[in-house]
Amino acid sequence: MYQFTTDCLIGIEEIDEEHRALFQMINEAFDLLSDSSESSMVLKNLLEKLKEYAATHFAHEEAYMERIHDPELPLQRREHAFFIEKINSYHLEATAGSPSSAEELLTFLVHWLYSHILSSDIIIGKISPKETDPLAFTDEYKTGIELIDNEHRRLFEIIAEVKRLIHDEMMTDKYDEIIQLLSSLREYTRFHFEHEEELMEAMHYPDLEIHCMAHTAFIDRLVDINLSELNNIDDNQQEFLLNLLSFLQSWLVEHILKSDKLIGEYRKLLL
């Protein structure tokens, strides 16, 4: 049973309801698979319905993002198209007759969905305007766990470095700096997530699994950044950096406020 927990809530009711429904359909399909008395026709119909529902949901989400001029819309469109393609690439006729390939497809879909919601949908409407002040690490972000707060502060600093790089007008080719910044960000994030996960494990934190999934989804987005899109044209680099900054800032703020602070609250209960 794949749980749709509060970590998956993005705070836009219509979209949250549709995500919940998608999870429910996938869970039903898994149940059907394990129940051998069910005919393959039923499973086939359910997969067909899942595909239709996902397409309708993506259309709603994209329309919403368009209305609010969300800068991540092009990326989301690409990711949604990938999901639909993946379902299409499985021939449902064949799938229905072969439980293992149906199971493979469903497992892929549910993991994709978790990762997509936790890394991309979660920041719909949260992208901060590009010209705001650099992030200040205020008390609002504190979890009350010193180690974690210090590491979050360091992450904010790395993001501030990205910001400085964007505004450095003396530098025309920023390629090397970008590469360096991205690798230190990846490295530091991994290091920090490890600490956070160890801490959650040590105190038997109940939402450990979904919290770790959010971390993995974030790292995956960092790893997936397509460096080949970066060339020596200054404008292109500026745009790349601005998009990167928006994503990092929004995701981190959202994750700290919504998920990491809960770890701090849980720890207080144990003290």
Ligand SMILES: [Fe+2]
């Ligand atoms: Fe979605």
Ligand SMILES: [Fe+2]
């Ligand atoms: Fe989405």
Ligand SMILES: [Fe+2]
């Ligand atoms: Fe976290």
